[in-house]
Amino acid sequence: MNQSSKSDKRKEKEPAYESYDQYFQEKKRKLEQQNSCTLKSNIFYGLVFHVNGYTNPPLTTIRDLVCEHGGRYAQYLSREVTHIVCTNLPMAKLKLLKQSDVIIKPEWILDCIKKGGLVDEKPYRVYEHNSLNNQKTLVLPTASRTPVAHAERESRIDASDPNFVAQFYQNSRLHFLSLWKNELKEFTAEFLKNKKDNIHGAYKVILHVDMDSFFVSVALKDRQNLIDKPVAVGHSTRDGKESNKLDSSSDLASCNYVARQFGVRNGMMLQKALKLCPGLIVLPYEFEKYREISRKFYTVLFKYADNIQAVSCDEAFLEINSKLNDDSKETVYDICENIRKDIRDICEVNASIGAGPNMLIARLATKKAKPNGQHYVTKEEIKDFIKDINVKDLPSVGYAHGSQFETMGIETCSQLEQLTISELQKIFGIKQGELFYNYCRGIDSRELINTHERKSIGAEINWGIRLNEKSKVESFFRNLSKEVSERLISSSLSGKLLTLKVKCRKRDAEQPRKHMGHGWCDDISKSHEFSRPVFEENVIFTQVIKMYNGLHLAPEDLRGAGIHFQKLVDIKNAKGKNHMRFCLDQKKLDFSNMKKREINNIKKNNKNEVEIISSSDIPKHSPEKNPSKQKAFQKLSPKGKPPFKPLITLTQKFKPRKLFSDVIELSDSDDTINLNIDILSSQSHTQTQNYLIYPDLDGFVDESEIKSRLKQWVDYFKDEGPLDIDKRTIFTYFSELFDSKNLDLVRKYFCYLKRLINEIESEKWPSFLTELENQLQLMSINNYGSKLLLNP
DNA sequence: ATCCTCCCCTAC
């Protein structure tokens, strides 16, 4: 797939497109054909209605009315439905609706027709959305009939909503592309590991296999009637029948070769594509299918590959040396034919193959092979082949380097060849310069990379961010921190180096061309190295907020953010300089294959539970109370000091702690806990739940807030003493403070806690205080070689 | 010299 912002820049002539009148006539004709109804007006254009239950007038009348006035009727409650018509909707069904669904009474349709245009929906609504808690509340019959401005009508979730992150990723093609790439790298690594093997052969030919306009091809599998029409895939569709959204800023992920003849390109905005090609049909994404076919594609490739490098869901490099008796065109084309036939049979999608003595040539040959073809460039042909290649088609020449070449007046590889290596290095840097020097001569020494070791992991969202208050920005960062934490856990990783990326609206940036896009921004990034590998949501969030606040940006200027980790460590081996051990003998939580929607469903059903087993070797008492264990530790510890007892366990992090009663219930089962999916979903950490009685301190910076939470906690448990789980939370909190060298606060909060505990005069609390003090002193000795002055 | 931080660039 080609994300060509390049092509956006090119000037293309604009064919005259249909006027609205022409379009209206055409649509009228089509509609009359389809529904055998006369089009009387177009007031419901773009709206899709679904009728639920008994209505007055009945369903058939509503259907006809809607169609006669330019709308569409959907028999099922599908994705494209914009309006649900009913007089009464049962709660069960209500829960299945998406936030944006409008539920109205049939009278609205009648009144619209009577008035000859859309009238305000609000008085006709059956339910009112409440974006805060995602619940719908019944509109009382006495609801006021004050008209509301059209724009105000839709209250959407914003980026501070706990569902925003999941919803965004669910719809992001780029996210899926990245996700699958990773999966497929793992998939190929696995395949090669199990392969007993004869990679070697006398002849070396590399194949570059690429499925033709993948997303569209998948869409057309079941729509053969559209195969010779211009077709693209993107959001903003009406099931392919009416893609006439002339002002849509949605991106087309993929377009077929018919559409390309009109000048339509991958990555182009729909509005521009429609100008070039008014008849363009836009079909919706089908992410599940892509993933499935991608898997099949790779299984076919495995059949032929001696070696394989995954490039993306529709593209890979192959080495087929052992299948070659010579490197003649006949031999290579034979194999290519077979591979392409297999792909066609199994995936029902056409593939093209480029072949050559190295990766560069194979890749460039694919361009010649497409669509649905193959092209092999032999060693002998390289020189001739490369000379007319456009430099912009070379790998690692994108927008920036391309423009650079353009200003230099360089178009083809033979022109590029005139430059010396040092000239190139002066312009592009040492490595890039050398690379281009070689590429324009057809030289490429890269070998297939098929090992898969991650060097970084992260999450980033640069769309839909319009937040006008500090608290909303913080919620967004909490949700993003949670996402990153989940990703770390699901790949069993923790990381030491955190990087925060922020997009900030430029001072005089215009309204972005893309709806809810980031527009023209300054990119800022800050990194922080933790003293130990980290994976916990709260720790990430706290640090992120600290760094973000240091930037002093106005909330309304935030346009996007990313949180990334480098210096990754297996979560089981996560070991800090304090010898804090994270005994996480956990089952791998793998959500990478589970779509967010599935998670939400599980959450709703409340039936499925994922089990996490925390290690049984976590010492439950401080080392002093357990001499035998202490000895064992002394043997292992280089300095002869006992390591700290583990402060962080999954038990602590993931216990459902929504309500106080939950805490009591669960505090007994310490070794094996049931992790309700709910905990991983967004609701669990709402900051405003003041009914929580547990010391949730992470993420709060305000001193009085921390103190009041501590007081609340101590007060609540003053008779029965602190729960183990809460003790650990406090230990963690203090060690985080300590790690961030906030010794003043450590001292302050410790003293405050001490005072609280002295005040309540309970027998159960002082031992906790001693434990905490011991912890802190041990950490201090380990870090600074001396004790901490805790008592003023 | 070599490392680190903050960028930018590229690919799909």
Place this chain on the structure above:
DNA sequence: TAAGGTAGGGGAGGAT
């Protein structure tokens, strides 16, 4: 409406 992600390579310039 719309969903502009993400991992990795690399460079400039300052700190060590």
